[in-house]
Amino acid sequence: MPNLTLRRLLPDNYQHLDEAIEKYSREQPWTGQASVPGFLWQMLSDRVTAEIHSVLDGDVFGFLAAGWCKAREIRQSATRSLREPDKPLPLVLGKHELSTGIRPVAVVTLGELGKTELPFDLVVKAKFEAVMITLKNGQLISAGSGDCEVSASLKFREHTLYDGASIKTRMLEPVTFDPGLVIAVESTEKSRAGT
Amino acid sequence: MSQTPAAESRRRSDTPITLTYSDGTEAARPPERAPAANLEVSVTTEPPAPYKHGEVIRFWIVVGNKGDAPIPFARVSMQLGNLTIVNVNPTFPDACHELPCDLREIPPDANVSIFVRSRIGEENSFRTVITATPRPPDAVSADNTVTVEGEVEAEPPVNAGVPASADLSVDIEADPDQSRRSGDSVTYLVKIHNAGPQDATNIQVDLRGENMSLQKVTGACSQLPCTVPRIARDGDASLQVSATLGTAGFFRSQVRAISADDPEDANNTTSYEGEITPTAAPASTEIPWIWIVAAVLGLIGAGTATNAIRKARWRRMIDVRPRLDTGGEISLSPIEPVIPIEIHVRVEPGETEASSIPVRDA
Numbered sequence: 001m002p003n004l005t006l007r008r009l010l011p012d013n014y015q016h017l018d019e020a021i022e023k024y025s026r027e028q029p030w031t032g033q034a035s036v037p038g039f040l041w042q043m044l045s046d047r048v049t050a051e052i053h054s055v056l057d058g059d060v061f062g063f064l065a066a067g068w069c070k071a072r073e074i075r076q077s078a079t080r081s082l083r084e085p086d087k088p089l090p091l092v093l094g095k096h097e098l099s100t101g102i103r104p105v106a107v108v109t110l111g112e113l114g115k116t117e118l119p120f121d122l123v124v125k126a127k128f129e130a131v132m133i134t135l136k137n138g139q140l141i142s143a144g145s146g147d148c149e150v151s152a153s154l155k156f157r158e159h160t161l162y163d164g165a166s167i168k169t170r171m172l173e174p175v176t177f178d179p180g181l182v183i184a185v186e187s188t189e190k191s192r193a194g195t
Numbered sequence: 196m197s198q199t200p201a202a203e204s205r206r207r208s209d210t211p212i213t214l215t216y217s218d219g220t221e222a223a224r225p226p227e228r229a230p231a232a233n234l235e236v237s238v239t240t241e242p243p244a245p246y247k248h249g250e251v252i253r254f255w256i257v258v259g260n261k262g263d264a265p266i267p268f269a270r271v272s273m274q275l276g277n278l279t280i281v282n283v284n285p286t287f288p289d290a291c292h293e294l295p296c297d298l299r300e301i302p303p304d305a306n307v308s309i310f311v312r313s314r315i316g317e318e319n320s321f322r323t324v325i326t327a328t329p330r331p332p333d334a335v336s337a338d339n340t341v342t343v344e345g346e347v348e349a350e351p352p353v354n355a356g357v358p359a360s361a362d363l364s365v366d367i368e369a370d371p372d373q374s375r376r377s378g379d380s381v382t383y384l385v386k387i388h389n390a391g392p393q394d395a396t397n398i399q400v401d402l403r404g405e406n407m408s409l410q411k412v413t414g415a416c417s418q419l420p421c422t423v424p425r426i427a428r429d430g431d432a433s434l435q436v437s438a439t440l441g442t443a444g445f446f447r448s449q450v451r452a453i454s455a456d457d458p459e460d461a462n463n464t465t466s467y468e469g470e471i472t473p474t475a476a477p478a479s480t481e482i483p484w485i486w487i488v489a490a491v492l493g494l495i496g497a498g499t500a501t502n503a504i505r506k507a508r509w510r511r512m513i514d515v516r517p518r519l520d521t522g523g524e525i526s527l528s529p530i531e532p533v534i535p536i537e538i539h540v541r542v543e544p545g546e547t548e549a550s551s552i553p554v555r556d557a
Binding site: 004008009011043044047048051052054055066067068070071072073074076077089090091092093094095096097098099100101102103104105106107108109110111121122123132145164165167168169170 | 290308310375443444445470471472473535536537538539540541542543544545546547548549550551552553554555556557
């Protein structure tokens with residue numbers, strides 16, 4: 001059974017997104033002076049929602065992995081993995097909290113009116129009881145066997161569109177990253193590991 | 196894990212006692228102790244009790260070195276009572292996948308985790324003794340062994356000793372694409388098959404639901420639990436079950452079919468389970484098609500067009516084709532704006548935060 005997708009943490013539609021897009025668009029040169037029928041904003045809102053959902057239809061743990069890649073403790077372990085090239089370094093992570101931000105930007109071209117960008121802010125929060133990850137060559141290559149509570153919130157500029165409650169989930173199948181996710185290690189550690 | 200009083204007494208009498216004194220000119224120094232390894236085993240069991248026959252439980256074995264010298268080698272073994280190992284460390288290709296498991300050097304203050312999934316057998320309790328034996332032996336061996344015991348919940352009679360005359364199995368078919376939101380209704384098909392060699396009689400069918408409520412049962416039963424009088428050899432009985440999903444999170448529907456004719460009930464239970472996602476936000480009170488119809492009517496009415504579409508620019512850009520069909524009803528073809536709308540989404544990374552993360556080598 002596949003893992004929970006990020007899309008599943010979000011509702012099908014967002015109240016007042018059309019109004020927020022209209023308000024934002026009125027401030028932009030592209031439609032500032034145009035007389036646009038009201039239904040267009042609703043239509044645009046639906047289309048933008050569908051497009052954003054389509055890029056979020058991936059494993060939620062895949063999105064959360066970006067948070068691990070920047071955590072200090074994981075960076076230290078990544079440094080260790082550089083010292084033994086090509087050797088997987090399996091780790092068990094204990095209880096911790098993680099928050100990963102994702103910024104979907106909908107680039108909208110509306111005929112001769114031109115192009116604009118609609119910036120969204122998505123935050124995924126997770127409280128892990130335990131999870132196993134594997135590093136290799138300073139990269140995160142897989143994660144598996146974890147239990148956590150996860151929630152998502154979505155904003156369009158200053159408008160909070162959705163702030164979901166936490167739901168319990170578990171990693172039903174391991175997530176692999178090929179190529180691995182690069183973990184930022186100190187440059188001095190990189191050069192030391194390379195010599 | 197415990198010592199007898201005699202052993203304790205002997206241990207005390209063997210303990211060397213060192214006396215130091217000082218003449219006041221130089222501080223007395225305690226003798227220096229050589230670094231020593233100290234292996235310690237701890238085990239976490241999931242899920243907690245109560246346990247059932249056939250249930251898979253996971254042992255998280257942590258072999259740690261609490262000493263100040265490395266442990267060069269350790270062998271981890273499990274004595275199993277009414278347990279069968281399903282797998283060992285299934286997600287780590289380089290870890291050991293069977294027991295006993297030989298561990299290489301464990302540095303001071305480090306530990307190694309081993310995950311063992313075991314299935315509970317038919318007896319009413321289980322027991323496992325997990326031992327890690329270091330080489331060379333460490334000074335304190337009392338913490339090298341952990342015993343885990345559990346009672347197994349009594350279940351309805353499983354007809355032990357009755358010769359098999361039928362072999363029932365349960366399968367569930369569900370639409371993987373059906374919505375799984377809180378409050379949604381889900382429908383799935385339960386198929387009970389009898390592989391023979393004889394007919395199965397008086398089949399008791401039961402359902403246990405977690406975070407879902409049963410709404411309707413059709414087919415071989417009209418409610419659950421129920422008794423299906425007979426399933427012929429190589430025959431099937433099917434039930435269609437409708438249920439309402441509960442709150443966001445995990446849900447499960449476990450269906451069991453047993454008969455006195457089928458003492459081997461390992462394949463008589465199956466589950467339909469998954470994740471429930473939160474309910475969609477309340478839908479907007481504005482219905483887009485209403486606006487679209489309003490716009491169309493505005494165009495049809497020509498002189499009474501709405502403000503939004505009155506402008507010639509938009510009239511030119513929007514193509515609507517109302518059509519009167521032979522039935523006398525007006526049907527509208529889908530409205531596609533002539534003005535092309537292109538949307539693509541790029542994803543940029545946002546801010547990430549993490550609390551302190553306890554990290555152990557697996």
